[in-house]
Amino acid sequence: MPDAAQLSTATPSISERTGWTLTQIHAWPESFAQAAGSVAAACGASSIPAPGQAAEATDGVLLRVHPQRLWLLQYVKAGALPDLPVDQGVMLDLSQSRCLLRIAMPAAIDLIAGFCGLDLRAPAFPVGAVRLTSLHRIPVTLWREASHVAILAPRSFSQSLREALEEALRHRG
Amino acid sequence: MSTGFRLPQGGLIDRNSQYRFSFDGRALTGHAGDSLASALLANGIQFVARSFKYHRPRGIMGAGLEEANALVTLGDGARSLPNAVASTEELHDGLSAHAQHCWPSLNTDFGAVNQLFSSLLGAGFYYKTFMGPGRGPKSWLFYEHFIRRAAGLGKASREPDPDQYETVNTFCDLLIIGSGPAGLEAARIAAEAGLDVILAERDFELGGALLADTGTIERQPAAQWLASQVDRLSKSVNIRVLKRTTAFGLYDGTVAGLVERRDPAQATTIPWRERFWIVRAKRIIIAAGAMERPLLFAGNDRPGVMLASAVGSYLNRWAVAPGRRVVLATTNDSAYATARDLAIAGLSVTLIDSRDRISEPLHRLANNTGIDLRLGQSVRATLGSRHVRTVDIGPANGQGAVGSRLACDIVAVSGGWSPTQHLLSQRGVKPSWNESLQAFLPGRANEPIDCVGSAAGLWRSDDCARSGRAIAAAAAAALGRKAPVEDIPAPGGWETPIRPVRLASDLNLKKIFVDLQHDVTAADILLANQEGYEAPELLKRYTTLGMAADQGRTSAVPALALLSEMANRSVGEIGTTTFRPPFAPVSIGALAGMERDKHLLPIRRSPLHDVVADSGAHMLETGLWMRPWYYPQNAETVDEAYLREMRQTRDAVGICDVSTLGKIAVQGPDAAEFLDRVYVNGFKAMKAGMARYGVMLREDGIVMDDGTSWRLSETEYFMTTTTGNAAKVMAWLEDLLETRWPELRVSLTSVTDQWAGISVAGPHARNLLAANIGELDFANEAFPFMAVRNGVFNGVPCRLARISFSGELAYEVYIGASHGPALWRALRNTAKELGGCAYGLEALGALRIEKGHVGGPELDGRTTLEDLGLGRMASTKKSFIGDVLRQRPDLRRDDRARLVGLVPVTKGEMFKGGAILAEQGQEDGHGLGWVTSVTESPSLGHWIGLGFIQGGLDKWQGKTVLAADPIRGRSTLVKIVAPHFLDPEGTRLHA
Amino acid sequence: MLRIKCPFCGERDHSEFSYGGDANITYPDLAAPMEAWIEAVYRRANPKGPHRERWQHIDGCRLWLIVERDTLTHEIASVTLAKAALAPLVDGQSS
């Protein structure tokens, strides 16, 4: 579990995490199974996550964000991934391109429901579910952890998104 | 003339609570559970408004949303609310209301003089006059000034709305609208079948018609039945009950729009005034009840004329007797219960029934309670100025003279009932006219939406309860659940059929008000029909019937009945107009929710946002991004600052935040082939470690965007686009790859936010970078123009390209976004030491004008490659997107407007972007072209600009034309020159 | 709200998507004759009834989809991936 030092808490239920790395693995259709299999194995994930699913990895999580794409989020600098021959796919470091916010449950569900048309009822959004949607017109990747909802948002939008979420919190009283 | 009073006991009000409120400054009191209307009546106040056109005195006539007269303004200043319907406003302590649309006061309103000219002010009179004097439109402006002040109802505040609104998106299996017997039973059955249910009720109490029902439902007293239902609801786990919540619109995909009003008692604890629910349901059940229709007779708009059901509600729900001597006129059985309750309460009741025969039980009811029953009769007219005093009755068939005149202080009327199926009508489902019930019944929707209870034309509460259960069971089954099946009761339920009243021929049509809120009279409908506006929609628009704030809730069917009598076509044949959302007026602020002022749209910030602000940048918001505009030193203006920034950059060195440029990682074996197909110039032959400027066309051959692409390896490019077109280019490239060229193995990823980008330009650019970036040889030969190299800053890898937008020796440095601030501070300090500075957007734009580079104002979505002087970039060895359609004849004409440079003929003069280029003396027409971008040029010592002119340099180089700018009162003689003002040979670039 | 069932992300409001117009157009190759390009870029059937059209899930997985929708009732008959080769990769999709 990530240690407290990395969590800077602004308001009680919205916090930002830093110090993680995000690697995108994009494979060609016919070589996805093989490429994804080797990545999953290398990062300690039990299986290749299906669409809309996240798979626990050692000190991180493996997200399926596109039929041909995996995002490996590692909270602590883990070992390098096996290189991927270009005729199977390509990799890209996106660590600097996002911010990672976490909103504590149960406030997270109500708060997010103010910004997007996702079905957040328990059966439709269980722990481990990954959703690609937009919050306040900002494209985000969010997934359900045990006690939080995590949100990866483009870095340039992070201040705008936080301000919107915090104002929504005030509105709810 | 006060008539109403509070009964000593009864009603769903808390008699211990004392709510202080005021009407037109008069201090009054009411109780918790009162509406503003019930509290006013309890204080003997009935006359509360003036009518729209004739300013006739108007009183409370309804008990809910069907109220057409009692519109008042609540509060004042920024929190005032015009056109509030008194009968739907929940009373709370401190509520202040006052009359509207009357001057100087409610009692003495000068507007009432209009009644003297009623023959002149008939339907559509304003189409027949106000056209002169003269032929021009100015005369109408004069009349309009007065008409606009006379029109409108309440007055809206011009202060910003101080309140907050919230938005909630939610899902459910079944949304039930309305909590009468049908809605409550539907919720119970659906929940017991395991469905996830939302029950929305507009009122602040659950129960609908049951709240005023003194009878029984399923052999239980209505109040007791209701209490047990409400108790069960509070214990149910999968029913969410939303009180004070109006379902205003049904949209595609069984998505419903609801607005919830805050409980006034919680105004201090709940910050939002209204909450906008967007409910995505699998199925919807409309249990919104039915609305009673008024009767048409002369003077039917006088204060004291009320709907019978409203009188029943005030009596039973709020323990208020609206008057002491009640004449109750009905065409159907529904009014008898109210007659009985009035009599039991000790009031004098005369019951006028249009029918000649009624059922035995109703006879017994009338006799047992001392009601003076008169059959086969109907009301012909009323008398009384501020309140009804007498009513004339006569045979219901409209034949024969007035029989007798009865003294009274309340005329309660029931002309039949209209099922509330507005929401279904919004879905395009046409209702069907049922002649025997005299009502439009809802049609079948081909969407999972059902009407139940009196909204489906069932009049008895037992039938309503059963239809709720039956339809809910069917809904549960449709969603794969089990529920006890019941048959759906047939519409109707009266023992004796309803009998509509025919208008007596001798009545004064100008005194029969069909649409109370817009003062539309029977005479207006006759005139509209006579003049050819007889289709329902034409009738509505010509007379403005049903176009007021109540949207014809109580006037639509009576008007059609009148029209059918006049045009002798059946109401079913004529048909009704389409009801549009919203069902009831909705605050525009609630629809906007939080998306307003600062939060209207999110704003993007560069990773260097804070650090450039520390460097003294003034920011400018350019659509999506906030960008550094200029860096004033000791209170420089914009112009002083950007000119200084340009000088320092040209003379020494300048650094600029370019992080907002669109950046796309193009990876894969076919990346080079892909770029070759989208750019006009070739990218396949490029060596790794080089950058190239490229232009992209739209399919129609017009220039879409430009930017540089850097080849990082055999199979990876780093593409940059303009800030403004980044999102459009990304979606366009994804479209091409996925839908047209799926065979290409290419991966596209936006990396705009991954990199902080700093442009370093000027003679000292090399020294500045060399002092800060390690592991990189900056010598000209090692790092030539348009080359791409990697370096390291404080141990962090960064990527550089020797690209110049300013025409100086220049580089663009990209480093991981979080490391950008440190790099900026380092480069900023070195720049200061070298006599340089930071420059912003204004200077960036000016520098590129000096080099004749095209920017936003030139890429206006209408220019071709040749127009921009970039024709020679187009490859002839391969084809590309837009290559065919750019050959169309009009796009190749040599008299098209081409890019040129502009300098003032007299050195010191200036000119501006947006001026029109024209031959001297040519004062009008489109001229020859226009000025796009201008700046003062410190290097050249005068103003310079870019623009377009027909025939371009070939036709105009060296010649003088006029830069006409009449809108800003200026015109300047300018000479056409080559757009490349500074260092055309590019010696600085290659230094 | 049109509710579009994205094969990868599940059912979403149409405001998460960007409309791409008629899907029955086969774009000619880059060097095809002028008439073929004018036909593809400028002519539209624009039917009142069933219409095969393109949408991009721009706020989600950014995939391009082919949607069969009635332009009068807005009823959606089917949603499939524009790039057929991706279909096997979305079979186990979420909801």
Place this chain on the structure above:
Amino acid sequence: MPRYSALSLINHAITGNRDWPRAWPNPDPKPSYDVIVVGGGGHGLATAYYLAREFGIRNVAVLEKGYIGSGNAGRNTTIVRSNYMLPGATEFYDFSLQLWNSLSHELNYNVMFSPRGQILLAHSPDALDGAARRGNIMRRHGIAARLLNRQDMQDLVPHLDYRPTARFPIWGGLMQPTAGTARHDAVVWGYARAAAALGVDIIQNCEVTGFLREGGRIVGVETGRGQIRAGKTGIAVAGHTSRLGEMAGLSLPIESHLLQAFVSEPIKPLLDYVIGFGGHGHFYISQSDKGGMVFGGDLDMYNSYAQRGNLPVVRDVAALGVSLMPCLGRVRLLRHWAGVMDMTMDGSHIIDRTPVDGLYLNAGWCYGGFKATPASGWCFAHLLARDEPDKLAAPFSLDRFRRGAMIDEAGVGPIPKLH
């Protein structure tokens, strides 16, 4: 036709308004006419009126499938302006404005054209330059135009949001003082009454279901009320143009899109000008004479003939309205509905012959149909009478896309939804 005037109102009032005649008769269709105009909206009726009035052709029928004005004529936000910038568009829309100025007189029917002034806002320095160019083109065509800075704006409309923290700060605007609004229904009824008085047959509830052909030439139409022959047939059914084009074997550069309009409950005067948002996307607002705030925004952005809009646009329009005019938050929306717009590939209309002999096309009005009504009718009448387009209509030919002579004010290319 009996004249409408204050005097005639008084005379008829004395006799109880019993003898006002039908504004336009309701005849059965004759077997044939010289010209048939399909579409009984403002454009179709104006065409018939000018055919009779300007070109002396009175044996004309206007065929309307519902009641007159049931299409887009009654579903727009009633704005009349001529601040267009591109060659062809400037001249055409200003000719329309000149006709608007005397239209009530021409038709003897008060269309309530109110030249109260329209302001197009500018939200950045670059946008002010863009407004200046548009203003300069207007001035050079004798069209009144005034560039406003922020202070001017605050003087004219004090209750917009001028705070620098506003998401789209107001830097100024371009005002056309002679632009404004008009009563859309009155334009339909005015043209109908005046055309009928000149002998034109206005035939409602008469839907065209096909064309009659003889040797490749269109010689009339098939309708729900029998066959009607004509020397020339003109289509003016914006929104359903492709449906009639299909019957004639034409595939056109048009997509049908929903454009929603919104009206608030009636309130006392709050806004005296027409305000247009100058940033990304559309938003425009004015106040009707009855007191309702009338406003609209973008299309729903997908092909549709459904005449009812969806929630996302309702929210976007409300959000932009409240952000521009913060006091709008408590004003309540009374009604919203949608028209079906012909959206073309360059955002400009089409008035031209068609490749099919005997068939003429008036279509593609995108957002600009209402303000174009008089000029559209005049030019289409000229085309039908003289069999070649007037110089004002010439740039708006059907084959301009083949020639590359697009008239693209928005500069967004062949994407109908973006115009």
